[in-house]
Amino acid sequence: MSLYTMIKAIKPLIVSRPRHRIAGFACMLGDLGFSLIQPLIFARFIDRVLIQGHHNEMWPLLILSLVLAAASAGSSVGRWSLFSYLDIRNTLDIRETLTRHIRQIPIRHIEKDGSGRYLALLGFDSASLSFFLNKTLVDMISHILMMAMALGILCLMDWRLALMAGVSTVLIMTVPRIFRSLIRRYAEQVRNHNETIGGHLVECIDGSKEIRLFGLEHWEEERNRQMYKGLVSSSTKETLFRSSMNSVSSLIISVIIVLTYYMGGRQVIGESITIGVLIASISYLNNVLNPIRAIADSYGDIRKAEVASDRIAEFLKTPPEKSFTSQPPAQNTEMIQAPAAAEVEMDAVQVWDLHVASEGKVILDEVRFRIPKGQTAAFVGRSGSGKTTLFKAVLGLVDRQAGEIIVDGSSLDSISRSEINARFGVVFQDTFLFKGTLFENIAIGNLNATEEEVYEAACSANLKEFMDQLPQGIHTPVDYKGAQLSGGQRQRIAIARVLLKKPDILVLDEPTSSLDNITEEEVLRELRSMMKGKTILVATHLLDTIRNADQIFVLDSGKIVGQGTHEELGRHCELYQSLLAAHDDESQAVPV
Numbered sequence: 001m002s003l004y005t006m007i008k009a010i011k012p013l014i015v016s017r018p019r020h021r022i023a024g025f026a027c028m029l030g031d032l033g034f035s036l037i038q039p040l041i042f043a044r045f046i047d048r049v050l051i052q053g054h055h056n057e058m059w060p061l062l063i064l065s066l067v068l069a070a071a072s073a074g075s076s077v078g079r080w081s082l083f084s085y086l087d088i089r090n091t092l093d094i095r096e097t098l099t100r101h102i103r104q105i106p107i108r109h110i111e112k113d114g115s116g117r118y119l120a121l122l123g124f125d126s127a128s129l130s131f132f133l134n135k136t137l138v139d140m141i142s143h144i145l146m147m148a149m150a151l152g153i154l155c156l157m158d159w160r161l162a163l164m165a166g167v168s169t170v171l172i173m174t175v176p177r178i179f180r181s182l183i184r185r186y187a188e189q190v191r192n193h194n195e196t197i198g199g200h201l202v203e204c205i206d207g208s209k210e211i212r213l214f215g216l217e218h219w220e221e222e223r224n225r226q227m228y229k230g231l232v233s234s235s236t237k238e239t240l241f242r243s244s245m246n247s248v249s250s251l252i253i254s255v256i257i258v259l260t261y262y263m264g265g266r267q268v269i270g271e272s273i274t275i276g277v278l279i280a281s282i283s284y285l286n287n288v289l290n291p292i293r294a295i296a297d298s299y300g301d302i303r304k305a306e307v308a309s310d311r312i313a314e315f316l317k318t319p320p321e322k323s324f325t326s327q328p329p330a331q332n333t334e335m336i337q338a339p340a341a342a343e344v345e346m347d348a349v350q351v352w353d354l355h356v357a358s359e360g361k362v363i364l365d366e367v368r369f370r371i372p373k374g375q376t377a378a379f380v381g382r383s384g385s386g387k388t389t390l391f392k393a394v395l396g397l398v399d400r401q402a403g404e405i406i407v408d409g410s411s412l413d414s415i416s417r418s419e420i421n422a423r424f425g426v427v428f429q430d431t432f433l434f435k436g437t438l439f440e441n442i443a444i445g446n447l448n449a450t451e452e453e454v455y456e457a458a459c460s461a462n463l464k465e466f467m468d469q470l471p472q473g474i475h476t477p478v479d480y481k482g483a484q485l486s487g488g489q490r491q492r493i494a495i496a497r498v499l500l501k502k503p504d505i506l507v508l509d510e511p512t513s514s515l516d517n518i519t520e521e522e523v524l525r526e527l528r529s530m531m532k533g534k535t536i537l538v539a540t541h542l543l544d545t546i547r548n549a550d551q552i553f554v555l556d557s558g559k560i561v562g563q564g565t566h567e568e569l570g571r572h573c574e575l576y577q578s579l580l581a582a583h584d585d586e587s588q589a590v591p592v
């Protein structure tokens with residue numbers, strides 16, 4: 001991405017908060033103007049006061065210089081405060097845009113990429129881009145203005161010096177071009193290494209228990225060492241080329257200053273200019289050349305921002321999940337306004353894992369079923385047979401390669417995410433708990449519920465006894481990911497959420513796998529009574545629940561190989577028979 005394309009891409013940020021930005025640039029202009037007048041005052045001081053002896057001008061000139069210095073300092077403080085404020089705000093603006101998009105892309109991408117990619121986008125890339133806009137770009141504008149103004153003044157003072165400054169500017173500007181592609185290449189590598197390391201560090205923290213229990217400290221250290229090797233190498237090369245570029249620019253500037261002293265000194269000796277004018281000219285020459293060096297210096301930040309901008313643009317191109325773009329067809333409006341119906345149908349659904357091979361690996365193969373409103377359908381099959389994927393497909397969380405999912409006669413593709421969320425309630429095997437209290441974690445099931453309703457749902461999910469033992473009861477803060485809770489307690493929180501939500505269709509993926517038999521029975525009774533007349537899709541190891549289901553579907557390697565009631569399948573379906581045979585009589589469990 002070129003500098004121009006990048007600036008075009010961040011236009012919405014540039015025009016945001018216009019009052020702050022205009023005030024910041026006004027301060028920048030003030031700072032420039034006040035500091036550029038200074039050399040003229042000193043030239044006059046040397047020539048008029050020191051050489052020609054007009055001592056009465058000494059104090060006015062010195063006081064004027066001090067006033068200008070104070071005004072420049074004030075403007076500078078204003079400029080830095082305003083642009084720092086904009087930097088933070090813009091970083092947060094970019095993060096907000098990214099977070100909004102993360103919420104809309106297919107879950108599959110997040111599961112595949114892991115946290116590293118998203119942490120790098122939200123941290124490193126957002127900050128680099130905002131820094132470019134509010135620091136690098138502002139500095140560049142300030143440097144270019146400084147150069148132009150100083151060159152103008154220099155022209156008025158001595159055209160030969162001005163010409164030399166102009167030629168030097170062109171010469172110094174070619175230096176970054178030589179290093180540009182190298183710096184960009186290594187900046188990109190540094191950013192990629194940081195992304196990988198970020199994800200890896202999250203893993204190191206999340207996997208602390210495994211690392212400790214398997215004694216993996218050395219293994220982890222070795223993995224870290226390998227990863228850091230790449231970062232150190234790319235980062236060193238990037239710094240090497242950046243500093244080489246700066247050093248070449250500095251060397252050229254030093255040669256130019258020596259040349260100026262030589263040419264200016266000869267003019268002073270020939271009395272064609274005064275000493276004051278020579279000193280002021282050198283000062284303005286510095287004002288022309290130093291900004292070029294500073295601009296060259298910021299090349300590294302520009303490259304970093306370009307890489308960040310590319311990454312952000314590429315990520316924002318990821319199409320949202322279908323349910324975020326779907327518009328319900330006009331004829332379905334009536335149906336959508338009547339959410340009480342809840343019939344779920346799959347028609348020849350195919351889901352492949354396209355990352356395994358170019359032709360993909362089949363996860364769901366021509367799956368067909370119809371669950372009328374109010375029925376309970378149980379899905380059974382060995383581990384890995386596709387039950388969770390089937391549920392995710394029903395919830396619009398995985399892309400299908402073929403087939404249709406129909407809810408109340410409407411294709412799932414035409415149902416919006418908010419509508420899917422309103423109709424479906426879900427309990428997965430793992431329950432994610434957010435930072436906050438138990439109460440807040442249950443209340444997310446229905447943010448409009450009253451405190452009593454939340455408490456009631458918690459009690460119905462069999463959490464009362466547990467909560468009553470806690471000093472802060474339902475308002476007890478939850479540790480990171482609910483670490484202080486047992487698997488069963490976390491599952492009961494998930495069940496309390498759906499009890500609070502009261503959905504039309506309930507999807508239960510091993511909802512009680514972590515509960516003991518008695519708690520399981522109590523919780524399921526609550527769920528059954530809440531869902532009376534509603535539709536349930538359940539994958540469970542509980543024989544009782546399976547036996548009582550209106551329909552049972554037997555899955556094998558992503559295919560439905562048997563369908564019917566418990567009795568029918570017991571007679572005709574070999575796989576169901578073997579699953580039953582393997583079930584433990586005591587626990588009443590079918591191994592799924």
Ligand SMILES: Nc1ncnc2c1ncn2[C@@H]1O[C@H](COP(=O)(O)OP(=O)(O)OP(=O)(O)O)[C@@H](O)[C@H]1O
Nearest residue numbers: 111353363381382383384385386387388389390592
């Ligand atoms: N995100 C994914 N990407 C690629 N393959 C996947 C993904 N999720 C699941 N699979 C594969 O799809 C198949 C079905 O997995 P799924 O989790 O749906 O099975 P399951 O019947 O729910 O298993 P379990 O009872 O053990 O939870 C497995 O072979 C699994 O490896």
